[in-house]
Amino acid sequence: MPVTVAVDAMGGDHAPDEIVRGVGILSIEAPHIQTVLVGNAARISALLVKTRHDPERISVHHADSAVRMDEKPAEALDARPDCSINVAAKLVADGLADALVSAGNTGASVLACSRNWKKIPGVRRAALAAVYPTETRRGEKDDPFSLMLDVGATLDVTAEDLVAFALMGSAYASRISKNPRPRVALLSNGSEAGKGPPEIVEAHRLLTQATELNFVGNVEGVDIPRGTADVIVCSGFVGNVVLKMLEGVSETIVRLAGYAYKERLIWRAGLMMLSGGIRRLKDLTDWEQYGGAPVLGFDKVFIKAHGRSKAPAITNACKVAAKAVQADLVREIEDGLRAFHHREAALPPEQPRA
Amino acid sequence: MPVTVAVDAMGGDHAPDEIVRGVGILSIEAPHIQTVLVGNAARISALLVKTRHDPERISVHHADSAVRMDEKPAEALDARPDCSINVAAKLVADGLADALVSAGNTGASVLACSRNWKKIPGVRRAALAAVYPTETRRGEKDDPFSLMLDVGATLDVTAEDLVAFALMGSAYASRISKNPRPRVALLSNGSEAGKGPPEIVEAHRLLTQATELNFVGNVEGVDIPRGTADVIVCSGFVGNVVLKMLEGVSETIVRLAGYAYKERLIWRAGLMMLSGGIRRLKDLTDWEQYGGAPVLGFDKVFIKAHGRSKAPAITNACKVAAKAVQADLVREIEDGLRAFHHREAALPPEQPRA
Structure with a gap:
């Protein structure tokens, strides 16, 4: 089953160049992964022309603006809801992609997920x-x-x-x-x-x-x-x-x-x-070898790549995101939380603590 | 001016042997420091006989019991107020020594200070x-x-x-x-x-x-x-x-x-x-080179040596304790806190915070 990963093309110290390069490598190495590059469509397209890639596996989704690495997350998202990370999170919420990857502002990325996605019950x-x-x-x-x-x-x-x-x-x-x-x-x-x-x-x-x-x-x-x-x-x-x-x-x-x-x-x-x-x-x-940090607790998969990520780190982060989708990570977490809370509720009333 | 350091002879993984050896070395190396070894007087005396030391610089003060490294601090001190760390802290409180050194149970040592000494105003x-x-x-x-x-x-x-x-x-x-x-x-x-x-x-x-x-x-x-x-x-x-x-x-x-x-x-x-x-x-x-961790905030000096301390670490901890007394560390801290709180009190009422 093919997996689609939405990638914030504008987030990270080396965005968009290295992000686009990383997705280009991915499109050749991992034919089961589709990517949607979210960001300035003109810049992304210009970069794709110069990058070896498989056009069958990559699409571009335009976003008008982006969040800078040093911006305050809430202020940035309030001022520019059309920023690439918010648009990318929304694509995933709408089922147009299965997972999100970003090397951008961590706080803004988590906030964009929080605003567009649901938490897993119990989280x-x-x-x-x-x-x-x-x-x-x-x-x-x-x-x-x-x-x-x-x-x-x-x-x-x-x-x-x-x-x-x-x-x-x-x-x-x-x-x-x-x-x-x-x-x-x-x-x-x-x-x-x-x-x-x-x-x-x-x-x-x-x-x-x-x-x-x-x-x-x-x-x-x-x-x-x-x-x-x-x-x-x-x-x-x-x-x-x-x-x-x-x-x-x-x-x-x-x-x-x-x-x-x-x-x-x-x-x-x-x-x-x-x-x-x-x-x-x-x-x-x-850290470039292992591709990024998962953000856990949402009903969708988000892999946060390091802000300093270059192309290979982005390629790896997308692979990890696809793997998390294929391994049904969200379901596994849901099941674990449900089992824990179910047993908790069934326990006799708690003893007074020391 | 000579400085007197009370040393808990029974505290630490290698107590009392290495504690007594460390104090023995100190008595020869640092003629300006007097030490009071607090603990089982018979065992301490037997160890001193086998250790090179200057008897002019060392006295022994008996304590009936000791706190083990793994004991709960409050329970131990409540059950045995005659333990070496409590007796040593009391000697300092009574002006019979200027500072305390112990390699024993950290929680019990701090609690013994807390029960026998005063906090510096503002701490x-x-x-x-x-x-x-x-x-x-x-x-x-x-x-x-x-x-x-x-x-x-x-x-x-x-x-x-x-x-x-x-x-x-x-x-x-x-x-x-x-x-x-x-x-x-x-x-x-x-x-x-x-x-x-x-x-x-x-x-x-x-x-x-x-x-x-x-x-x-x-x-x-x-x-x-x-x-x-x-x-x-x-x-x-x-x-x-x-x-x-x-x-x-x-x-x-x-x-x-x-x-x-x-x-x-x-x-x-x-x-x-x-x-x-x-x-x-x-x-x-x-860490043996630098002799221990100061416990700050009391009106007396306490240097906590590492639990694993051997003789050289104890020698160093006593030197640091003596130095803190001679440098009038407690007064320096008192002055700093007084100046800070004085200026704080003189400030206009605080603005509402963001």
């Missing part, structure tokens, strides 16, 4: 889920990546939000990362059930009852790079800080290696001998 | 401040360390708590790390003033008015390893996750290097050539 807030490399490998694909959510869509969370994130993350890991029974954990300041702010303690209590999940309890900061869990659940504030810190640590190591290279001849020789290993580490931490 | 909650290595160097000592607080004493914070942490951290960095005008920042999910949960947004507003501080605004996760700020202020929950993650990342790198060593002969040769550089990196990230 109060959407979550942005990021994959990041760990020491451990897992699943059928021997995958070094763990999933962390939320990483910035919902700063303040309730216990119920955290439970929904856990169910959504587990569904994603099992359907998309082919990890049949992902270990799901809450990020806290200690591994014991009573550790953390009230919403974490309560979420822990609720998750121990979620028998459909492989809930392994709380993990601490030290477990993040280790990969002790396959899905780590936290507030968008904490997840954002952690994810950006991982980025910072990688950059720092690369710079420190640069200093070492300059400082001593023997270190330079050592680094050259190690370059194969360093390249492997770089591959491992290269 | 609602104490903060545990940790130093961690960064890329940047700063201050008179060309110091690679930044300070982060809180890292676990106060999980949920108000805007006023964050302001107090900023003032306390700045005082510590200028007096102890000899950085005359430390750059103080709030950790958030974006650099703009409006980014973050409500308490961060409000703390940002208050801190822009704190003219005695070198407040540089918000920093993000990526700035933590870079060292963009000298003092990073956050909730105890976020600080704890971040600090433990830094520990985890270092461990992961060491393990990855280990795999590389086994995998290919050329990588092994490269790693051997780099060993000097790796040792330097290890020195930089070795």
Whole structure:
């Protein structure tokens, strides 16, 4: 069954050039995926002429304006409802496309989904889920990546939000990362059930009852790079800080290696001998390889590509979006939430808590 | 002027042996510091006999019991008020010692201070401040360390708590790390003033008015390893996750290097050539070198050494404690808070906020 992906051609640091190039590559590599490029039709068409692509697989849908990377989401969408991200989200809502991909302003993208799509029943807030490399490998694909959510869509969370994130993350890991029974954990300041702010303690209590999940309890900061869990659940504030810190640590190591290279001849020789290993580490931490962060909680699929995405990252993001549609990710999440709330409602009244 | 430090001899993974050894080394290296070893007098005396030390500089104060590392703080202190950490905190409260050092149960240590000492006026909650290595160097000592607080004493914070942490951290960095005008920042999910949960947004507003501080605004996760700020202020929950993650990342790198060593002969040769550089990196990230985390907000000095501390870490923690007393750290913090609240009170009534 062919899948149609709506792509915001105008969002991202390298839009529209690299977005159009990425979709061009996709049209040749993945004949089962149709794309609709949404944005300035004249510019997109001019770019397509210069890009190798299969015209059978790409259509263009005009949008009059676009949201800049630094704009305030609500202001931008209110002022220009004809912007490419809003038009693209509407195409998906109307059934003209099955999924959305954008490398643009994250807040505006999530808001456009929120205004045009429905939430899955039982989900109060959407979550942005990021994959990041760990020491451990897992699943059928021997995958070094763990999933962390939320990483910035919902700063303040309730216990119920955290439970929904856990169910959504587990569904994603099992359907998309082919990890049949992902270990799901809450990020806290200690591994014991009573550790953390009230919403974490309560979420822990609720998750121990979620028998459909492989809930392994709380993990601490030290477990993040280790990969002790396959899905780590936290507030968008904490997840954002952690994810950006991982980025910072990688950059720092690369710079420190640069200093070492300059400082001593023997270190330079050592680094050259190690370059194969360093390249492997770089591959491992290269977000372009894994295509983007799913936004979970809506009744449609949205893959948010990194703002710095170039063509290969866009190609990958579209493939992940198509895979999520084909794997029926939304249905899997719906089923998980329904089962959890059904059992919750059937439980005897809650005991007074300590 | 001699300084007296009360040391909890029974707290820590390697107590009392390594604690007594560390104090023994201190007594020879630092003739201006007196120590009171608090704990089981018979065991301490037996250990002192086997340890090189200057008996003129060490006294022993008996305490009948101790708090284990995994005990619940309030339960332990309620059940055994004669435990070493409580007795040691009381000695300081009574003026028989000037500062406290412990490698024991962090929660119980902070609680013992809280029960025996006073808070500095304007401080609602104490903060545990940790130093961690960064890329940047700063201050008179060309110091690679930044300070982060809180890292676990106060999980949920108000805007006023964050302001107090900023003032306390700045005082510590200028007096102890000899950085005359430390750059103080709030950790958030974006650099703009409006980014973050409500308490961060409000703390940002208050801190822009704190003219005695070198407040540089918000920093993000990526700035933590870079060292963009000298003092990073956050909730105890976020600080704890971040600090433990830094520990985890270092461990992961060491393990990855280990795999590389086994995998290919050329990588092994490269790693051997780099060993000097790796040792330097290890020195930089070795918490034993910098002696412990100050607990700020009380009217007395408390340096919390790492639970895994061995003798050199204890020696260093006592030196830092003595330095904080001699530099009149508590007075510096009092002055900073008084100036801030004085100016706050003198301001015209607050404008309605956006």
